[in-house]
Amino acid sequence: MIGFDESLLDDADETVRVRFTINGRKVACEVAPRETLVDCLRNVLELTGTHAGCEMGACGACLVQLDGRAVHACLMFTVQADGARIDTIEGLTESGVIADLQAEFHRRNALQCGFCTPGMLVNAHELLSQVTRPSREDIRDALSGNYCRCTGYEAIVDAIDAVAKARIESGGPT
């Protein structure tokens, strides 16, 4: 037959096995098809640095990297990520690729409660890996899908701007 097993239709909430590479480590887990990636990361894999905010793609707190690009973990089901490479804020932190961004956020008080920070960092990391010399407007545009309810964005834009300049001075991205 052509690939579709009809017994699937009777097993709507039965878990399926999903395999992916998270933060460089191969992982397999059992998930219900309706479980979103953010829920799997937080509840099954206990990677709670990815935050669940609006759960509809508006706030940006759940951003992770999927095959190297920033995506909302609340806007995909875990089963869709089968076979993918996922990097969460924990992995990006451990690898050191965003260490300068984190230090600058800290130095400039670019966070208060910190709920939005993982998403801000994932997005800032993506921006700086694509655009070497972003203008402040580029930075604001890149962050247009990230809500911060504490700081008012100015310090966040400052921090990203400072890191972009520092990376150029030190001869390219770290």
Add this chain to the structure above:
Amino acid sequence: MKARAFSYFRAATIDQALHAHARAGDDARFIAGGQSLVPALSLRLQAPRLLIDITHIAELRGVRREGAFLRIGALTRHCEMLSEPLIAEFAPLLRAAAPFVAHPAIRNRGTFGGSVAHADPASEFPAMTLALGAEIEIVGPSGSRRVKADDFFVDLFETALQPGELITAVFVPLFKADQRFAFDELARRRGDYALVGCGMLATCTGDRIDDIRISFFSVGNTPTRVKGTEAALIGSSLGAERIAAAQAALEGDLAPPEGDEVPPAMRLHLARVLLGRMLGRLGAGA
């Protein structure tokens, strides 16, 4: 905020996807980027038995020239609309619209075909298929067909797509040297849905407009071509008087609905302002 339970099937070919849809008694949804569908499922606005993942179907990928058209595979992501050189060269109106589509992370997953199929009246790309005179290639249980964008958008979130059908590609007539285009929108914040937006494509001899297609979004139940306004422009060059005449004609073409936070009169006013600005730019940019 959690989707109702469903089964999930990852299709490797179009035939597999269509077969699965039929076997589920059409109580199924195709999912590609899922940037509109996943929230709809989470809010239980939709609750199919089966979700058919079409993102791994190679036939739905790729952008290439085919005769007088640019064939844009349905799975082309919004971020690729920004980066693909063939889009910039042969469909520059789509390239101009792409930065306005949602936020960067949404653009990394959302697909062009998915946006057109979803037919959100506030979305940029569905309206641009109208302005471009594009054709939408559809495949379903009874075979493949091509529908003109003018015949595709039927009503609110309703298109020519029948149950079990999916978009395989969008065919856009190649941009020509005697054509000019413009895109713009007014939104409260970058990346938010536009209060009103517009795309236009004109064919000119010198400064005279021989033909023009103008399409608005966020003005009603579907993306809307403004044919009276187009007629007011054809055969003339874009002086201040002609632009004012086009703005006046817009009133007969648009009837923004009552009952949301933006009053119809305000939306119509914004549409007039936007049209004036864009025609001014179109006239200046030879």
